[in-house]
Amino acid sequence: MQTSLGEFDTMQELDKKKKEYEKNIFAILNQARTRININDDWAEKIKQEIYAYWLAKIEQENSILKGDPISNYQIKKSELAKLMEEKRQVVTRTIQRDIEGVIHPREMYGRNRTSEQREWRAFATELKKKRRVKPVRKLFQSYDSYLFQIAPCWLASPESVSKVFPLEQNLFDLVIVDEASQLAVERAIPFLYRARRAVIAGDEKQLPPFDLFQIREDEPEEEDEAISEEKSLLDLARTRYKTINLSWHYRSQYQDLINFSNHAFYEGLLNVAPNAINDPQHPPIRWIRCNGMWENQTNHVEAKRVVDEIRNVWESKFDQEGVYPSIGVITFNEKQQELIKDVIDKRLESDPEFLELHTSAHEGAKKDDSLFVKNIENVQGDERDVIIFSVGYAKDADGIFANFFGTLSMKGGENRLNVAVTRARKEMIVVSSIDPADIKPTSKYDGPKRLRQFLEYAKMTNSLNEEGQKAVLSEINPDMERITESKRVKFDSDFEIQVYKKLQERGHRIETQVGFSGYKIDLAIVHPHDENRYLLGIECDGATFHSAKSIKERDVMRQKFLEGKGWTIERIWSRNWWKNPKHEIDRIDTKINELVKQEVVQR
Numbered sequence: 001m002q003t004s005l006g007e008f009d010t011m012q013e014l015d016k017k018k019k020e021y022e023k024n025i026f027a028i029l030n031q032a033r034t035r036i037n038i039n040d041d042w043a044e045k046i047k048q049e050i051y052a053y054w055l056a057k058i059e060q061e062n063s064i065l066k067g068d069p070i071s072n073y074q075i076k077k078s079e080l081a082k083l084m085e086e087k088r089q090v091v092t093r094t095i096q097r098d099i100e101g102v103i104h105p106r107e108m109y110g111r112n113r114t115s116e117q118r119e120w121r122a123f124a125t126e127l128k129k130k131r132r133v134k135p136v137r138k139l140f141q142s143y144d145s146y147l148f149q150i151a152p153c154w155l156a157s158p159e160s161v162s163k164v165f166p167l168e169q170n171l172f173d174l175v176i177v178d179e180a181s182q183l184a185v186e187r188a189i190p191f192l193y194r195a196r197r198a199v200i201a202g203d204e205k206q207l208p209p210f211d212l213f214q215i216r217e218d219e220p221e222e223e224d225e226a227i228s229e230e231k232s233l234l235d236l237a238r239t240r241y242k243t244i245n246l247s248w249h250y251r252s253q254y255q256d257l258i259n260f261s262n263h264a265f266y267e268g269l270l271n272v273a274p275n276a277i278n279d280p281q282h283p284p285i286r287w288i289r290c291n292g293m294w295e296n297q298t299n300h301v302e303a304k305r306v307v308d309e310i311r312n313v314w315e316s317k318f319d320q321e322g323v324y325p326s327i328g329v330i331t332f333n334e335k336q337q338e339l340i341k342d343v344i345d346k347r348l349e350s351d352p353e354f355l356e357l358h359t360s361a362h363e364g365a366k367k368d369d370s371l372f373v374k375n376i377e378n379v380q381g382d383e384r385d386v387i388i389f390s391v392g393y394a395k396d397a398d399g400i401f402a403n404f405f406g407t408l409s410m411k412g413g414e415n416r417l418n419v420a421v422t423r424a425r426k427e428m429i430v431v432s433s434i435d436p437a438d439i440k441p442t443s444k445y446d447g448p449k450r451l452r453q454f455l456e457y458a459k460m461t462n463s464l465n466e467e468g469q470k471a472v473l474s475e476i477n478p479d480m481e482r483i484t485e486s487k488r489v490k491f492d493s494d495f496e497i498q499v500y501k502k503l504q505e506r507g508h509r510i511e512t513q514v515g516f517s518g519y520k521i522d523l524a525i526v527h528p529h530d531e532n533r534y535l536l537g538i539e540c541d542g543a544t545f546h547s548a549k550s551i552k553e554r555d556v557m558r559q560k561f562l563e564g565k566g567w568t569i570e571r572i573w574s575r576n577w578w579k580n581p582k583h584e585i586d587r588i589d590t591k592i593n594e595l596v597k598q599e600v601v602q603r
Contacts (some may be wrong), residue, residue: 260567276566292433328384394433413447
């Protein structure tokens with residue numbers, strides 16, 4: 001009795017609140033009470049009922065949301081993807097048709113030809129000549145309009161623009177400049193004069209114009225920090241015009257191949273697809289330690305090991321159709337580049353099996369997929385399935401390590417490293433005669449330090465040490481979230497927490513916020529029979545969904561991007577969840593079982 005009297009004020013306050021409630025509130029509370037079991041979280045149940053009522057109220061007031069808006073949305077999404085693909089094909093066919101119509105005009109061969117038709121005939125005759133062929137520049141002087149109709153788009157180097165095209169202002173409606181970071185401003189003047197509009201594309205974190213032996217007139221010995229001379233066209237354009245950042249990364253099949261550069265050079269801003277598969281037998285980056293010696297700026301032991309790895313890749317990596325992976329070799333200097341080329345040539349002469357592999361790998365291969373051996377200065381723009389990176393530097397015959405890394409130790413040297421370590425599509429093999437700890441960064445520039453960090457990252461990736469990878473990336477980019485415990489569970493919303501708990505109750509193993517970049521999978525179901533693979537990715541309509549810049553990116557491109565990297569994606573909508581969470585979990589459960597059964601059938 002005393003206890004009850006002590007709660008009298010609380011009971012009065014409750015009665016007062018009940019009088020203030022509207023009928024709608026009582027309806028929600030009564031509905032929640034009928035669904036609450038003794039062990040349930042009653043606060044969560046009431047919250048869910050409030051959400052469901054709120055959704056129903058909004059849908060009632062907005063006729064467009066009535067019925068099944070999610071199904072309608074999915075239909076529209078599929079239609080958008082289909083229309084985008086149809087538009088791409090229509091544009092391609094239209095361009096082909098227009099060009100064919102120009103090349104083969106029906107009126108050209110009629111008897112009563114006009115002066116224009118006769119000119120067309122003369123132009124066609126010039127194109128068919130095999131002797132006394134006019135230079136393209138002279139053809140432009142006589143038939144410029146016809147040439148632009150036949151070939152409205154031209155691909156040319158800055159030097160060839162001056163040699164081929166007449167010096168005419170606004171000759172081209174649009175000029176697109178690629179790799180502008182490597183282009184000196186003075187080399188850009190000829191084609192910019194010919195452009196009505198221009199798009200300058202490049203990456204300031206990659207190679208600048210290489211001017212190691214170039215002398216510029218009136219160049220001051222010490223550059224005034226307040227007055228900076230722009231060396232590349234990209235540098236100049238960035239000071240004058242609005243910049244648009246391209247953040248989607250497509251080249252790398254595995255996030256490990258781009259994570260280092262993403263955090264070391266791009267502040268983690270690149271959108272990188274998380275790995276759908278982590279194969280412990282085939283890590284994306286392999287670390288091979290050699291006992292080479294640095295002699296006359298070359299390393300013979302590494303050169304031989306590089307050629308051994310080329311053979312190993314060709315022997316073990318070709319697919320069921322006999323297609324071999326493309327290979328590129330990158331060195332830090334020209335002497336090591338030439339040495340590796342010599343070793344390859346000698347192996348081709350002395351080893352018939354290697355010669356046969358080399359021939360088979362290049363049969364039917366595109367020029368852009370042939371084996372290359374390049375130094376770090378001239379590899380920008382190249383990419384291959386497998387990149388073999390020969391570090392080269394080592395102790396000399398006296399056991400002394402010079403701790404100097406050529407152009408990497410100079411200003412902007414870190415950008416050269418960035419170019420070298422981002423060329424691989426599927427795999428990188430790092431051949432090194434030094435350990436990361438051997439490098440003592442003494443240069444005032446970042447190149448040597450970044451090399452040490454990359455070698456540490458490569459070793460961690462080789463052993464699939466995810467925590468080690470994160471430690472290296474956190475050292476590089478302090479703003480990156482520091483991970484203090486392995487596979488820590490984290491969520492973007494309460495909605496994700498509820499989905500996570502319900503999936504756990506069904507016996508599934510789930511990892512959250514999978515990925516290193518800002519481009520993460522909300523929930524990923526670990527394969528029940530292989531802990532190194534994700535069977536299914538689940539996305540909730542949270543911050544990532546609503547922050548997309550366009551409908552195409554949100555509803556088509558993102559899904560296509562992830563599926564292209566091996567993911568199967570399902571989405572759970574909050575509206576459907578608040579109305580019937582059991583149905584959504586049943587749907588996901590069914591999808592998981594279907595995927596497992598499909599794999600069994602395929603085997």
